[in-house]
Amino acid sequence: MDGLIAIIRRQWRVVGLCVAVFVMLGIGYMLTAVPRYTARTSVLIDRGNRQVVEQLSTIGGVLDDEASVLSQVELLRSETIGLSAVDKLELSDDPEFMAGRRSLLLAAVSDIRSILDIRRWPGGGEVRFDQIEAQRRQALANLLGNMKVSRVGRSYVLEITFTATSPRLAAAVAGAIADAYLTDKLDAKYDATRRAGTWLQERIEELRQRSLESDLAVQRFRAENGLVTANDxxxxxxxxxxxxxxxxxxxxxxxxxxxxxxxxxxxxxxxxxxxxxxxxxxxxxxxxxxxxxxxxxxxxxxxxxxxxxxxxxxxxxxxxxxxxxxxxxxxxxxxxxxxxxxxxxxxxxxxxxxxxxxxxxxxxxxxxxxxxxxxxxxxxxxxxxxxxxxxxxxxxxxxxQQSFPVTEARIISRAVPPTTASEPRLSLVLALCLALGCGVGGVLGAFREFRDRFFRTGEQVRDILGLEYLGSVPLVQPQTGSRPSTEPVKGEIYRKNELSGFATEHPSSAFAETLRSARIAADVQIDRPHRVIGIVSMLAGEGKSTIAVNFAQTLARSARTLLIDVDLRNPGATRALGQHAEEGLLEVLLEGVAPASAMLADPVTGLKFLPAVVRRRIPHSSELLASAAMARLLAQVAGEFDYIVLDLPPLGPVVDARAIAPRVDGFIMVVEWGETSRKAVKETLDAEPQIAGRCLGVILNKVDAARVRLYEGYGSSDYYASRYTHYYHETHPDPTPVSIGAATRVKTAREKPDSSR
Missing domain, CATH: 1.10.287 (Helix Hairpins)
Structure with a gap:
């Protein structure tokens, strides 16, 4: 039930739009539809005149009565009764009846079929199209399409209704159908009585002869095959x-x-x-x-x-x-x-x-x-x-028995011209439009839900991946022109944009809180004095480099931290912090450069950063990460830093993360909210048990704060996310001391939501 309510919360706009569209279509139909009138006549099937049938019948009861009444309904809908009414009233020559309510589309289709009929072409054959018979059949189709026969409750009364654009025409056709039905019953009884005797006598003689032959065949077969039995x-x-x-x-x-x-x-x-x-x-x-x-x-x-x-x-x-x-x-x-x-x-x-x-x-x-x-x-x-x-x-x-020319039915209510129109019905049209709108909207909503195969909540992370959910990072749009234009200083980290230091500048934000949750997970699950933590994602562009940079800066506030950009194919961290660097990881591994000389330092947080200066494509990057030089580098810096954060390549495109996995103490998986398929992430982690076994948890990145509320299940941790905002502040804390009397004003200003989120 909670899941159904959540789906309704997400898809009610789609359903509402479909309902509105269908209601507008219904209103348009009501305004343009031609009024139609319905005439009624009632026929009673008289059981008192069916003595001969009841005496000849060996099975009686409700089932036989039910079938008999339904058979009479079908008889009234048959072509025989319809053609009798058409011929009696000469409906094929009545322009009002033949016009009916045929739409322009059906008329166009009929004209096209007439043009494409090769029998109408000159020299197309000797077969002549009977126009009179075609009009007669068209009149029959119009009659059957506008006629309705129904049983009144559980009685033997059949109600015949006919709808037409004229009250007079509707009453005339309904009465003609009832009269044709009574006439057909009389004719059928007379013909059946005349043919029954001759047919039964011929059939009895034939059955007598076949019965004798079959009995003799059984006895001869037993004698010829010696089928001896004892005790059956x-x-x-x-x-x-x-x-x-x-x-x-x-x-x-x-x-x-x-x-x-x-x-x-x-x-x-x-x-x-x-x-x-x-x-x-x-x-x-x-x-x-x-x-x-x-x-x-x-x-x-x-x-x-x-x-x-x-x-x-x-x-x-x-x-x-x-x-x-x-x-x-x-x-x-x-x-x-x-x-x-x-x-x-x-x-x-x-x-x-x-x-x-x-x-x-x-x-x-x-x-x-x-x-x-x-x-x-x-x-x-x-x-x-x-x-x-x-x-x-x-x-x-x-x-x-004696057969009498009596009918088994009689008319108990004659058709009269109706005084009010029966179609279109406002309530029925609106109800149908509402039902169709809800149905189509529900189908579209269900299709949208079925196509939504991405991670939306922490419960999905725990249930599908079986990993710890570390938190979510909201989608942050950097403010244009918010960072002053300065020249990079050699040997120091230069932040290219606001996102590369967002957690440091907004320590009370949900962004920073998620990174602190990741640090606690690393401290609890990795029992080593020097921890090597890899930041990894499934695909490129999920924001793992941004998470790695901010995570390392958060750690550097209270511990010695080194950030290494090991994504040699697409060094995102280097572009964010060390685009001006002249040497980095490749020079350390290949040319023997001292790691300290290649590192960049952050004067604000104290973070050390070893960039990846890639001047050409490196096809053997996985071999470099799995090499002895990389192992010596990690062993050398392990004694100098408490945390070593590795910005790893994504798992999907390359195998670099698998190559360096034995040297990593724990992994943090970054998954883009609403973009990365759950199936793809699960299959990738199942194929990488070494990484999955050391995974500290999952961070959902680029979470849309406006849409994530639609995926909150009642009673779940995500359901109470709106109350967490009292502890989050997207603005930088004001270092200016305030008095007790001014605390309320300062708090109100800080809790005001930032439009840039």
Whole structure:
């Protein structure tokens, strides 16, 4: 609900504009539309005159009545009734009726079609276009287009309405339609009564013959295919069921025999004569040999204890034990042979049963296919038998009934010329215009919302990227001529425009507060005395260099800070602060220039800045950033500064940020509000896990303060952003001390919103 309300707040202007346009169109239609009149007549379907139909019908009730009434509605709309009314009133020759309310566009289309009709061209063929029939059909189209037939509630009353530009014509046509309907009912009943007897008699004879033929075909088919059944089941199906049960048992026996054989083969392969299997325990030979083995082992142990291991008697007993062991092992081999025999017998039995199942399946399939044909023959026989009985019954009932030329409907209300116009209706037109305006506006608004795939709020940053939202930076327009024209001083930072020092000049602004939030995130998440922080964005032009410059100046107020412009392709920070520099990062990395001599200093904040003086295109910039020289530079300056801020290239166009990522402690992602796609940022961070894992948070840059309120969800942190303005001041604080009595005036002047935001 909160999201829906937010969408309405954003798109209500679009909806309102569409509603206004459609309302104006509706008013224009009301002012230019031709008044039209509607005449009504009512026809009652009299159930008392339908005795013959009710007696012949075997199904009655509401459903049959509903269908009957709807059928009469369609009959009134049919061409038969319409042409009867056209011919009776000669409407095809009535210019008022034929004119109708056809628009100029339809008239032009009709004229073009007549011109393009090759049958009208000289020599275009011998086919002659019947103008009279064309006018008759056109009159029918006009009649059906202006006629409406509806049922009055749940009754048997049908209301016929006709709309025309003349009250007299509307009443005449409505009455002619009702009269044509009654005449058609009489004619239809007479024709049905005359044809029913002849048709039923011919049809009954044909069905009797087909019923006999189908019954004989069923009996012959059973006899020819030998479809024998027992207990309502084919014998082949019963045999297949029994064989399937036997196959399950045989497979279980085979598996059991296979397991026993595998077990004893494994015992024999390892030479474990003492291993125990079921048949070894039941074997009297192995039991006897084991008893002798144990007795000899006991005696050998006793002699060895008393007379020593080398005694002749002890050696002889050990030989006996070895012989007993060999005999037990031979007995195990004989048991293994018996297991193998049992396995072969089980496998043979399984193969035989499987073959029997396959044969029985083939027989069952063949019988099944034959039964399909049999069931088809039986259904045909039953159908013909039922049809024959039904038609015979209908014929006997129809012969006993007398058909009278009475109609089943009558007119209960004649059409009279209306006194007031029925079209156009002001309320209906306005309601339709409002509905269309809301609908079109809603569709346009939904399309605009669907196309809005950019970052707008901090909640979107947290939900989609899973990163911390550090804050937003409002869109700041630098004031023309606000900075004095001075010459740059060698060795010092020269701010080219107001944006390069906005946070320093406006420390109480939302801009500066967001940068302080980023500093807190860096201090909390990076547990090192010297922190290397990279400012990165997805695309160029998102304002990362401006954020990097202001962030570094904010840090330099209270800590030793170095700003390095490592964007060797497009050095934005250098253009803002050190456009006058003669040497910079490239000279330090490639020519061995001392970093201190290439740095620029800010006399106001104490910030040190290492620019990137690019005099030619550098295609191998990523190799320079990943080189050992860059590593030595960062290690050298790490002992001299508390914060090292890197203005990195964007992630999308180049891979430079990925190359230097291992040497960066944390990244701050700058995303342009309302311009950078959420999908593009997420895919880029997913493809760069090393950067995403060290990302301290996201800053939304260039936020439109007037539009961002439309994306504030109720209860969210952004919803209360309007209250935060009491703590933000876009103007530079006044250092002049004031008295307590003048504090109120000073506060009011400072809280006045700046029009340059």
């Amino acid at each position: 089941r084919l014998v082949s199906d019963q045999q297949l069921t029994e064989l399937n049960s036997a196959l399950i048992v045989a497979r279980a026996d085979t598996a059991r025999a296979q397991a026993r054989s595998d077990r004893i083969e494994a015992i024999i392969a390892r030479g474990q004569s003492e291993a125990i299997v079921t048949d070894a325990l039941d074997s009297s030979v192995i039991s006897s040999l084991r008893e002798k083995y144990l007795e000899s082992s006991k005696r050998e142990a006793d002699i060895s204890r008393r007379l020593g291991q080398g005694h002749v008697q002890a050696a002889r007993l050990r030989q006996e034990m070895a012989e007993y062991d060999r005999l037990m092992f031979d007995e195990l081999k004989r048991i293994a042979g018996s297991y193998q025999s049992e396995l072969e017998v089980a496998q043979s039995r399984e193969r035989q049963i499987t073959l029997g199942v396959s044969n029985a399946t083939d027989i069952s399939v063949t019988a099944g296919e034959t039964q399909v044909q049999l069931r088809e023959l039986e259904r045909a026989a039953d159908a013909y038998r039922n049809l024959y009985q039904t038609f015979l019954q209908r014929y006997q009932e129809a012969v006993q």
